[in-house]
Amino acid sequence: MNWIDICDITDIPLRGARIVKSSMGCVAVFRTTEDEVFATSDRCPHKGGPLSEGIVHGKSVTCPLHNWVFDLETGAAQGADEGQIATFATQVVDGRVLLDATNIMTALAAE
Template identity: 60%
Template sequence: MTSFVDIASLDDIPRQGARVVRTSAGCIAVFRTMDDRVFALEDRCPHKGGPLSEGIVHGDRVTCPLHNWAFDMNSGQAQGADKGHVRTYPIRVENGRVLISAELIARRAA
């Protein structure tokens, strides 16, 4: 069973925007959709390393700000003719608070 850690209020993340959380797994982009769903993805496009947290959120997709690769935030898969994948992480909202997998926060690099 995955345990979760409170990282922010839902209101701390703009609709159709993102915030970056630094974790033991690296930087994680936490996105909020227009209808208040949240997603957590690796904050690095596999194409050219662009920061996905600075991308454009549309529906449940995010488009890289560097070269317009679009990713499904549910699966992390690149869309259309683009080939690639970014890692997704467990995240949820409870009582207006955003919770992310405790494993990402608990483990620290030596």
């Protein structure tokens, strides 16, 4: 894996997100109430809504445009919605959020 140090975990608001920009697009890095960290593409496949501006609840995020809900672990749309967002491996080490950049370029280019 190709780990990149993104930020301190406290730089991501609880139930919020921070954006990491790449040459292929943006990655949303989310922090849950339990201090779990997940990374996904920032773009909803429905209408392109910025998921980083969505509502984080449990291990899910709701798109701010049309309320589609995505599982932050798998990227799958929940409920009656269909779709998938790319997910990327993260880890927290000594309070620092690390993002695996190995598949970011490939996944975002495919969107």
